[in-house]
Amino acid sequence: MYLIEESQIPDTALPVARLRDHLRMGSGFVEDGLQDELLGGFLRAAMAAIEARTGKALLVRDFLCSLHRWRDVTGQVLPIAPVRAVTQITLVDAFGAGAVVDAARYALVADGDAPKVVPMGGCLPSIPEHGSAEVRFQAGMAEAFGDLPADLAQAVMLLAAHYYEYRDETALGQGCMPFGVTSLIARYRPVRIGFGT
Template sequence: MMLIEETTVPDAALPVAEFKAHLRLGSGFAEDDVQDEVLRGFLRAAIAAIEARTGKVLIEREFSWTLTGWRDRAGVLLPVVPVRSVAGMVLVDALGAETAVAASAYRLEKDSQRPRLRPTGALLPSVPLGGELRIGLVAGMAPDWGALPADLGQAVLLLAAHYYEYRAETALGDGCMPFGVTSLIQRYRVLRFGLGAAR
């Protein structure tokens, strides 16, 4: 199984102006945009860290998921959350010949924690021996920054500011995340169920 992020969050979707205001950086100077690339880097790092902690994609983008076989042909959990749509499915045989799977053969079962791909018939199509299956997915909580829930947006700005302020610090522990950020993202973390209890 392999999951590839096919598109990244575009520069235009990053809230550089809001981040500058959050940091209280000066404005109105001739070289206002001199730090923009650095600020975008901190915003991308904060988004990636929050996505890792919550298990959810924040800004909508495309992914491809490659499988060599199904765990269960009656339905399979998708590797990213939340999935907005299935862009397509392609079977690839051992010689590399590709066959598109009709969209009418499967359906997306949307769920904010555990989205699934289900067959419209009895089973999902079988994967050719020695071949693979490629599935295109579009996932993300919001199509752009403005549509992101306010608390998640604030968490991204807080964490990016933390990275910015401590950019030269080497003594911070692994996985260090400010309390304000963890409290803002707590309700978005993926619920895991095991032995009858939520973890």
């Protein structure tokens, strides 16, 4: 299974001015927007890191999930939440020819942690041998950054500011995330039950 982001968050949706204020950068100068591109990059990196830790898409966009087999033919869990709509399922054969599955044959079971596609009959449609199923869907918690829950928005600001402040630091351990950020996102992290995989 692999997940592809088919549409990106537009630059205009990034809260660059809010991050500039958070960092207490000076204003009223000719160079006011000089670091906007850099700040936008740190915001994107912070959002990506938080999405990876929580399994949740922060801002709404389109995704493609490609699978070579259904994990469970009675319902396939999608790799990111919350899913707003499944827009299309295509069965692709070994030669790359695709056939769109009738939308009446499946439905979305919305869930904050493990949304899934379920069949309207007994099983999801068979994936061709050496082929794949491409599930296109729209996922995200909010349309705009200002509509995110306050704790997640603050976590993004803190992490982007951390990346900005330590942009030249190379000695930090891999996966290092400030405690304030981890505590803010803790309730959004998926719960793992049991041992092993």
